Amino acid sequence: MTVTPGTLVLAGTPIGDIADAPPRLAEELAIADVIAAEDTRRLRRLTQALGVQPAGRVVSYFEGNESARTPELVEALAGGARVLLVTDAGMPSVSDPGYRLVAAAVEKDVRVTAVPGPSAVLTALALSGLPVDRFCFEGFLPRKAGERLSRLREVAGERRTLVYFEAPHRLEATLAAMAEVFGAGRRAAVCRELTKTYEEVRRGPLGELAEWAAEGVRGEITVVVEGAGEQAAGELDAAELVRRVRVREEAGERRKEAIAAVAAAAGLPKREVFDAVVAAKNADGARSER
Numbered sequence: 150m151t152v153t154p155g156t157l158v159l160a161g162t163p164i165g166d167i168a169d170a171p172p173r174l175a176e177e178l179a180i181a182d183v184i185a186a187e188d189t190r191r192l193r194r195l196t197q198a199l200g201v202q203p204a205g206r207v208v209s210y211f212e213g214n215e216s217a218r219t220p221e222l223v224e225a226l227a228g229g230a231r232v233l234l235v236t237d238a239g240m241p242s243v244s245d246p247g248y249r250l251v252a253a254a255v256e257k258d259v260r261v262t263a264v265p266g267p268s269a270v271l272t273a274l275a276l277s278g279l280p281v282d283r284f285c286f287e288g289f290l291p292r293k294a295g296e297r298l299s300r301l302r303e304v305a306g307e308r309r310t311l312v313y314f315e316a317p318h319r320l321e322a323t324l325a326a327m328a329e330v331f332g333a334g335r336r337a338a339v340c341r342e343l344t345k346t347y348e349e350v351r352r353g354p355l356g357e358l359a360e361w362a363a364e365g366v367r368g369e370i371t372v373v374v375e376g377a378g379e380q381a382a383g384e385l386d387a388a389e390l391v392r393r394v395r396v397r398e399e400a401g402e403r404r405k406e407a408i409a410a411v412a413a414a415a416g417l418p419k420r421e422v423f424d425a426v427v428a429a430k431n432a433d434g435a436r437s438e439r
Contacts, residue, residue: 154259155230161266164238165344167198173264175199181233183225185210191237215246219253226259244288270312273371276350277338284310301330302400311374317366324359336375342368387425394426
């Protein structure tokens with residue numbers, strides 16, 4: 150007898166205010182055969198707040214056991230179970246556990262569906278005051294300073310609005326690195342404790358935000374940064390063109406390709422960018438001979 154595969158349900162959970170829980174979340178928590186939770190203690194608080202008594206089996210599913218537990222959950226799905234996946238806040242698999250399970254379920258032709266819920270990414274983007282027509286989510290930056298700078302240099306010329314998650318104790322260093330790579334004047338917004346009692350959205354140039362963060366910041370942090378190329382081509386001076394070329398070179402691009410990319414992004418002839426780079430090189434050489 151062939152067993153009909155079950156269903157994997159990805160459920161968004163509140164990022165702060167419990168009242169933001171989607172109505173279907175309570176229903177899915179009550180009927181699921183298996184609930185895979187990033188933190189079972191938080192799940193218990195969530196079900197109590199929603200007045201739900203889960204009937205299914207509850208298992209932990211977090212970064213440390215994700216690889217080992219995925220086959221067990223896929224086996225349950227293959228046997229016809231309805232498996233509900235929840236993380237501490239927001240949508241599973243978005244900088245949270247879940248991707249491995251979704252990929253494994255899809256490979257086994259198991260149905261995957263979702264209960265849409267609150268999202269720190271979209272909430273911060275909407276509140277930032279920055280362009281929202283095109284954006285990209287970059288998740289968490291590396292913890293090591295050198296790797297963090299390298300990752301930022303990879304997107305230095307990205308025209309879309311950038312969205313990042315960050316830990317409060319690393320915020321100052323991250324904003325300072327962003328100011329160094331993107332320019333201290335690049336607009337950004339730091340969104341803290343979204344939907345919670347002490348929600349705060351601090352907007353301003355990256356340089357100013359880095360100085361503000363030096364005083365210490367607490368809570369869950371989402372950073373939204375303006376994309377490159379918002380400045381009109383006619384407003385880009387030679388120093389800024391040279392800076393953009395150097396950022397790309399430091400990220401591993403050859404100078405010829407870096408000049409071409411900067412020129413294309415600024416809508417300028419390659420010769421104009423090339424001349425600015427040569428002039429800066431000559432000026433640096435003259436200063437070193439003094």
